[in-house]
Amino acid sequence: xxxxxxxxxxxxxxxxxxxxxxxxxxxxxxxxxxxxxxxxxxxxxxxxxxxxxxxxxxxxxxxxxxxxxxxxxxxxxxxxxxxxxxxxxxxxxxxxxxxxxxxxxxxxxxxxxxxxxxxxxxxxxxxxxxxxxxxxxxxxxxxxxxxxxxxxxxxxxxxxxxxxxxxxxxxxxxxxxxxxxxxxxxxxxxxxxxxxxxxxxxxxxxxxxxxxxxxxxxxxxxxxxxxxxxxxxxxxxxxxxxxxxxxxxxxxxxxxxxxxxxxxxxxxxxxxxxxxxxxxx
Numbered sequence: 001x002x003x004x005x006x007x008x009x010x011x012x013x014x015x016x017x018x019x020x021x022x023x024x025x026x027x028x029x030x031x032x033x034x035x036x037x038x039x040x041x042x043x044x045x046x047x048x049x050x051x052x053x054x055x056x057x058x059x060x061x062x063x064x065x066x067x068x069x070x071x072x073x074x075x076x077x078x079x080x081x082x083x084x085x086x087x088x089x090x091x092x093x094x095x096x097x098x099x100x101x102x103x104x105x106x107x108x109x110x111x112x113x114x115x116x117x118x119x120x121x122x123x124x125x126x127x128x129x130x131x132x133x134x135x136x137x138x139x140x141x142x143x144x145x146x147x148x149x150x151x152x153x154x155x156x157x158x159x160x161x162x163x164x165x166x167x168x169x170x171x172x173x174x175x176x177x178x179x180x181x182x183x184x185x186x187x188x189x190x191x192x193x194x195x196x197x198x199x200x201x202x203x204x205x206x207x208x209x210x211x212x213x214x215x216x217x218x219x220x221x222x223x224x225x226x227x228x229x230x231x232x233x234x235x236x237x238x239x240x241x242x243x244x245x246x247x248x249x250x251x252x253x254x255x256x257x258x259x260x261x262x263x264x265x266x267x268x269x270x271x272x273x274x275x276x277x278x279x280x281x
Contacts, residue, residue, distance in 0.1 A: 010102075011040055041128070044157070046136060070113040164246075169182055
């Protein structure tokens with residue numbers, strides 16, 4: 001079973017427990033199960049799936065899961081409550097496959113604690129809905145990004161990066177060491193939604209992009225803010241992890257997003273036709 005399949009199975013198990021807690025009105029337990037899957041989201045968003053896979057190989061088989069000493073020493077009551085819930089669930093779960101999922105969920109928390117990432121993970125969980133999608137690296141050109149990816153002996157697992165102002169999905173298959181990247185439309189829906197809410201009448205105004213970037217260094221957005229450059233509206237986006245801003249020309253971004261949505265609709269329609277023809281054969 002691949003690490004991604006194992007993570008997905010554990011995710012589904014935690015999601016089922018969350019739904020059960022919600023249905024039965026156990027609000028605190030429901031919140032903890034949401035937190036459980038947020039650890040997986042952090043591992044995936046930061047490109048650490050293969051690092052986690054290596055970590056699992058170093059976990060000695062035992063009748064019952066062990067708690068990381070780093071977690072026990074950390075004054076993080078949320079993670080400790082999550083761990084208490086998972087240990088209780090492990091003891092109460094009779095099905096071996098489900099026990100494996102719970103064991104993996106426990107290892108996720110231990111991995112984050114043992115690698116000193118509890119605070120970073122908590123920041124990600126608390127702010128991910130209000131912050132821009134997480135990118136782990138920035139490059140000025142695609143050529144530089146490709147050179148970086150090609151030169152890595154062990155690339156991260158699939159993760160988002162920035163090339164200029166655009167998101168790209170970087171992928172890496174550990175089985176055959178293939179790797180690549182493609183354009184990902186992550187911010188376009190944000191631009192569309194914020195424009196629909198209304199652009200402020202008097203946004204900060206600048207003559208050039210350089211002036212806007214200099215101003216943003218001392219006035220970081222939280223994380224989105226409209227600015228005007230040479231009379232055109234832009235959305236400034238603060239990428240806290242990378243300590244930089246990207247600037248997105250509103251008019252052209254909305255045009256690109258509409259073109260992308262139409263392309264996806266055409267592709268889905270074509271796939272539906274192919275599937276229908278296959279069923280009729």
